[in-house]
Amino acid sequence: MAFVIAAPCVDHNDQSCVAACPVDCITAEPGVDRKFYIDPDLCIDCGACAIACPNAAIFRSDQLPAPWADFAWVDAAWYRDPSAARPVVDELVPAA
Amino acid sequence: MVQAMPARLLPARSTPILKLNATLVGRTDLSGAMSLLRVRPDDGVPSFRPGQYFALGLWVEGRLVQRPYSAASTSATAGELEFLVRLVPGGELTPHLWTLSVGARLRIGSPKGLFGLTPDDERTHLFISTGTGLAPFVAMVDQLRQRRNPPRIVLLHGASHVAELAFRDRLEAQAGHASIRYVPAISRPDDPRNAGWHGATGRLETVLPDVWERLRLDSSATVAYLCGSPGMIESGRRVLADERMAPGSIRSEEYWSAGTAARA
DSSP, X not given: OXXXXXXXXXXXXXXXXXXXXXXXXXXXXXXXXXXOEEOTTTOOOOOHHHHHOTTOOEEEGGXXXXXXXXXXXXXXXXXXXXXXXXXXXXXXXXXX | OOOOOOOOOOXXXXXXXXXXXXXXXXXXXXXXXXXXXXXXXXXXXXXOOTTOEEEEEEEETTEEEEEEXXXXXXXXXXXXXXXXXXXXXXOSSHHHHTTOOTTOEEEEOOOBOOOOOOTTOOSEEEEEEEGGGGHHHXXXXXXXXXXXXXXXXXXXXXXXXXXXXXXXXXXXXXXXSTTEEEEEEESOTTSGGGTTOOSEESOHHHHHHHHHHXXXXXXXXEEEEXXXXXXXXXXXXXXXXXXXXXXXGEEEEESSOTTTSOOO
């Protein structure tokens, strides 16, 4: 189980979750990524990020609202191949 | 209605993510289940505030397992950090931490957390802890003592067994100063391992009201800090509310939110 950052994060770039995470498992490439990503291999399920997020964008993976279910894949994929994950973010939340 | 996308295959992950970056330089086993670890980060001790925590981690079966621990030391401690760790049987990290000897390598993260002192707060500082929840308060007391005019400090530490009253000698020595009161309490006084204990006994709910009255604490001139299990914090808040403390003057750090965190 891990936490996942979903659509409300996209294009907001708030970093409260990054500061809150005790194991430094949230990151993004500044100027390139439209959202932050949680590494599911490192997440310890503490929920500090979800509490800190001002956009209510972070959910336990088993509690993701259905329309945002693919963000679990997005977060995991970004830590393997960011170029595979980014187009999916654009599919899920088209740029304005 | 939004349709879920077809299942996607995850790209392969090849690179090790984080490297071990610290050495265990000291270990004092207080009991069979609690240990004081001294850890030396390769890059030195970063600047941090007393009350903050660091993730300690080890590779376990190909996976980096990390858990956060509050530092008992301050930035002023040269080169090393101190952590109180409790062994959790069946836990994901602590059984492996327990096998480490001095010289072992481990992972340490960056300082995190917002639990901390308010600069220039002159109110009486009431610290309430059980078990390893004492750790951040040891660091906070050290910092408060550095002030030109330290506030009055009352430190309660509850433990099941005398052997787990970590830092007892040091805290008793500090309590020789008029402005510091250290109140260790044992919750299982009838346990043979606690033979000879003549200090306070009982659980927090019984010890705290007595201390409050005996030391004549004033709810309008006190700030309370609690650290430990969610249950202990809930009990502590209830007692403090009975003493008419305002919620805004009570700060707490829970060691794991109930039901959400992986086992230590």
